[in-house]
Each structure stands twice: as structure tokens, then as C-alpha cells.
Amino acid sequence: MSDSRGRVAFLTASEGIERIELTAPWKTVRDAGFTPVLVSPEAGEVELFDHLTAVGKQPVDAVVADVGVDEFVGLVLPGGVANPDALRMDADAVAFVGAFVDSGRPVAAICHAAWTLVEADRVRGRRLASWPSLATDIRNAGGEWVDEEVVVDVNLVTSRNPSDLPAFNRELIKALKGDNA
Numbered sequence: 001m002s003d004s005r006g007r008v009a010f011l012t013a014s015e016g017i018e019r020i021e022l023t024a025p026w027k028t029v030r031d032a033g034f035t036p037v038l039v040s041p042e043a044g045e046v047e048l049f050d051h052l053t054a055v056g057k058q059p060v061d062a063v064v065a066d067v068g069v070d071e072f073v074g075l076v077l078p079g080g081v082a083n084p085d086a087l088r089m090d091a092d093a094v095a096f097v098g099a100f101v102d103s104g105r106p107v108a109a110i111c112h113a114a115w116t117l118v119e120a121d122r123v124r125g126r127r128l129a130s131w132p133s134l135a136t137d138i139r140n141a142g143g144e145w146v147d148e149e150v151v152v153d154v155n156l157v158t159s160r161n162p163s164d165l166p167a168f169n170r171e172l173i174k175a176l177k178g179d180n181a
Contacts, residue, residue: 016082079111
């Protein structure tokens, strides 16, 4: 499906992606007229999980080292424990996330995905939600962790877990459309 709004990057590692945290925002973005693009450190496919069980694969559309922030109108960071842990060890992924936050374009992170924001040193002075085990990491990085369904702080949209996806998706689309109300 072609779009008139723009491309939205979904950045993941090669495995450990919580399936619903990729597929639900992906569908929401596509249904809103945007083009979702799967970006990863390596070409090929990424492996999706339901918690700790591998459940499928999705093809990579672009390698993070080969794309720039200006090619996208927004960035989505799905969670899963292994996914953001691997991303924060990839210099190109961390640089991409940092540049995206700095660009002012919307960046949406759910569950454990905030680890990549921490690694990119982009939570200082920001308020965000995540999986509760990241609270100390976020505070140590200078951010304010809150236990809320969805938090919008300037261009960051963050949520705690898959149960928050309806609110997360709603605020993601508002941010992509430039509706800051």
C-alpha cells in the first residue's frame, strides 16, 4: 500500500522482538496511511516472540547503517527483553535513535524498548513509562520513570507493556499526524 504521509521506521534487533509490540503498531501505522519500514542492524529476517517462545519471522526492509533519519517521519521501538538489549550494543542503532530524538520527530517506545533511549542518552530531563524493571536505569540516566499507560513528553511516546497498546497506538498516530493537543 502506498502512502501520502510518509515512512515510519520500526527499529528492531534480529531476534527477541515481542510480536504484538511490533505487529499492533505496524498495523495501526499502516491503517493511518503511513508506510511502516522494518529497520534492523542486519539484512534478512527478524525473529518475533510471544514472551520467550519464537513464533515467526518478518523480513527486514532496510539496514540501520544504510538509512538516515530524514527518510522517515517517525520511529517506533518495539520491546521484548532481548531486542532492545541487543540494539543498545549496536553503535549504528544507538546513533540512529539519538539522532531521531534530536530531530524532533516522533519516537515511540514500548515496554523494554526504553533501554535503547537510555543507551542513546536521550532520557535526561524526560518523563517516560516502561516495563517496571527499567525504572532504575531510566532514573540513573536522568529521566523520570512513571507507572502510567502512556506518556507523551515532547516527541517521545512511551508505554509500559502490551496491555497499553491501545493508548500507545492512539498517541503514536496523534504524534505522527502532528496533533500535539
